[in-house]
Amino acid sequence: MPEQRATSPYDALLLLSFGGPEGPDDVVPFLENVTRGRGIPKERLKEVGRHYFLFGGVSPINEQNRALLGALRKDFAEHGLDLPVYWGNRNWTPCLTDTLREMTRDGRRRIAVLATSAYASYSGCRQYRENLADALAALVEEGLEPPRVDKLRHYFNHPGFVRPMVDSVLTSLADLPEEVRAGARLAFTTHSVPVAAADTSGPVEDHGDGGAYVAQHLDVARLIADAVREETGVEHPWQLVYQSRSGAPHIPWLEPDICDHLEAVYGDGAPAVVMVPIGFVSDHMEVLYDLDTEATAKAAELGLPVRRSATVGADERFVGAVRDLLLERAATERGRAAERCALGALGPSHDVCPVGCCPARTPRPAAAGADSPYS
Incomplete structure (x- = not known):
């Protein structure tokens, strides 16, 4: 493969998103996943879920992720990138742990991760990294050797x-x-x-x-x-x-x-x-x-x-940006210089979240960072 299209060392891309219910019966279980550990009563969750019930209990996020998943696969094929794209969610099916288990059993050992959150924050970055660490820990408990995961950088200014x-x-x-x-x-x-x-x-x-x-x-x-x-x-x-x-x-x-x-x-x-x-x-x-x-x-x-105004969704320019981010990170991991596209005054974000970046209220292990227990 020409150097500019080389995805090595990565053997898969994981589209990692929040997840959402796909019917009325899913709403409360979904919200229980989102709020796990906070002790919120089920009746309160039903009240919180009224927004979803107004739309038949269906969040549009999963269908939009399916569209993005399809667009990424199509774009990769058209640009000669022989890299499978998987999809996992933090809070609903397809669940992150299940997807990482599938990827591990498929032999994927080095995974690039695109989170559907463009900015730095605890809920938009570190919590995704904590969920990755939890999923990898679950694979270890099952006797599987966990793959290495690298989260692609923030793309707010791409x-x-x-x-x-x-x-x-x-x-x-x-x-x-x-x-x-x-x-x-x-x-x-x-x-x-x-x-x-x-x-x-x-x-x-x-x-x-x-x-x-x-x-x-x-x-x-x-x-x-x-x-x-x-x-x-x-x-x-x-x-x-x-x-x-x-x-x-x-x-x-x-x-x-x-x-x-x-x-x-x-x-x-x-x-x-x-x-x-x-x-x-x-x-x-x-x-x-x-x-x-x-x-x-x-x-x-x-x-x-x-x-x-509309969000970017599966716009072909955003899909192309994901390809750019993947190839950029792959080249960096191979020790090659890579163009890092960014507009505005802040420049391109870091590849690896440093220690102390977007700290949690209660410290928890987080993957794909300088403090990751998995490397």
Whole structure:
């Protein structure tokens, strides 16, 4: 295989995602998996799961991962990459441990992992690494020799992730009535997390004042806003806002919430808003409910025209970015120089999470990092 298409030392790619229910009977068991160890009563989980029940108990995330899985396999074949692609979830079928067991029995010994989370945070990175460590430990208990897993770097500022979002914002702006289009605000949204978790996201040197989590989102928002201005000649005011808070009221989380933001900009005289879910790879439940349902209803109540731009999903440019990330990491592991594509001010992220990166509240083993028990 030509050097530029060589995937060695990797013999498989694992698409690792969150998972979601695929029917009403799945909702509570799924939420039990998500909240395991927190002692949340089943009746409370039923209340929490009402968002899923509004959509027939089906999260769109699994179907979207199937589409991404198919697109990756097709892209790899078209570009001469002879590498199988598997799929595993943290919280629902296909479960991560089952997938890693299958991969091990298929003889896969060195696995590259793509997590469907583009940014640094405990829930978006280290928790995936903890789940990998748990799965590998389960294989050891079964008497299997665990494979080595390497998580591909954060891709929030890869052009294949950013450019599809730019185009989606342009499409949403064009869909607004002409009389409000030029004055429309851009609300870049991402999942809110506890302030303490944000402040300790990324490597230790990035901790404080929102950590890497906020800095990375701000960099992406700025990239998109600047590209929209260059394309349209119009400067659209923008702000990073948050959604999907789920914690106890007394614990500080990142703000403002998207619905509060819509009220604020309406009060300031904004004629329209485009909501841009930069924190999400695909249109899963937080996007469908918190933006398309709840925030859109708030905008209608205010009489404020809104549009919601699309996430990258299985866009061919994002699929190409995954291929780039894989080949880049493979070349690095072989000791070869590799082009590391990144836009914006922050540059490409680290390949291996250092000690102290996105620490857990309670220390747990995490794979694919400098402190990994598996190497």
